Amino acid sequence: MPAMTGKGKLSVTARAFGILDLLRDSISITLSGVVAATELPPATAHRYLAELVELGALERLSNGGYRLGFRMWELGAATDWSRRVRTAVAPYIEALSMETGHAMVLSKFDNGRLVCIERRWGREPRIYIVHSGQEVPLLDTSAGWVVLASQSPEAVHTYMDGAAVPSREDGLLTKLDKVRRNGFAVARGEPIPSQLSLSVPVSNGAQGTDYVLTLLAAPGSNQLDRYLPKLTGFARDIELRIRQTDRA
Template sequence: MPRTGEPGRSVSSRLLEVLFAFTPEQPHLSLAEIVRKTGLPHATVRRLVVELSSAEALSRRDDGRFTIGLRLWRLGTLAPLTESLRTAAQPFIEDLYTALHQHVQLAVLEGEQAVIIERLSAPAALGLVSQVGGRLPLHCSGVGKVLLSHGGAELVESVLSGPLRRYTPQTTVDTAALRKELADCRLTGTATVREELTPGADSVATRIMDGQGRVVAALSVVVRSGSVSHQAVLPTVIASGLGLSRRLGWHPGIKASSVVH
């Protein structure tokens, strides 16, 4: 596909290029930053930003930087999979949060990453770099390993054949060790990560299934390393995952199958 500054791109594709310049890591952008990230001419970006702002798809802050507008955010909440999941998961996430007072998060698979679609965090909980809408690697996050293990052979081979980033000294990058972890996760439906993604942070995760047994999401609790026993947390996380799965139509007679992409 040609870059946005090249001829042949439609107006709609350029509008999307501007919108996709915003990320959870960079939710506020100046006009110059949008120009740099999209590769579009400055005059084109200015015109598109004015149109998007008029439609309330973008909002201009007092400091002159832009962010996603309320109207576009409302449109995003209509995405059927994530919204129905978030609604069904809310009481289970709240119960886990009330019981443990730690980060509780729900994630789905998108491409070769896990995307956080909901999170509750206690004020004193361990600080994390990701947030709602943020992406996590599949090979070294709790929710990521759950989703990867149920993602099918093609996804597993694609992820393991590529470079595996070592985020901390504890990150597992040995493919043989990862294959064993993924096999165990498929069997148990759970994954435990010890400081693989963030120093001082452990994660206990479980799968969420729908009425056909398809893994549609992963639910996890992120705790400070050494603060609680993983074995003490695991039954509560599993129970919440099974409860949410039942809400989505699953029952014990349905065998878990591949993740929904």
């Protein structure tokens, strides 16, 4: 997230959401962590945190940290879109996980971010898998490459320039060209050494691929491409269900 300094360029609402955004990948945050991430003065950051606690958006912990409050959970659970889509696609994700024995993730790309919306574990306990609601890195995952392959060159360079850890441009662009030719992406070492993933696009929106289906395999797994026909078949079924849900 960009620094919040800059002579009032960000509104109060944007700053508050920026603080809440820090909890996407963390269970809790601290005042010092908020100051470091946002570059807000400590007194200002403390005021924001106190107001968010008062509103129920955050909860103050006994150790002085902060986590998302129950009110945020209520709002998320009440979201009609999320409930309808996850209910519609869950049987497909479950069936695919059962048939392949591997972990499955369905992610949605929106507003520059790829986020896991549904997941299932496979039979392999050594898998690392993102949580629902957790952001999936664009530059280092097969799901991210599927999304980026549908983006304009200008958009790809924008994401690369904004990355916390710079990526080698030539290597990434070569991978994206391969994804465009093949229609799928395979990544090794995602996000832990030797773990494998296979991703296919589910549907395309106005700004490129907006849903991605990913199979995650444990280190030592071989011939992931044998799952490609099944994965693409389920992707078409999931796309149809999402369209039906959006029209409902």
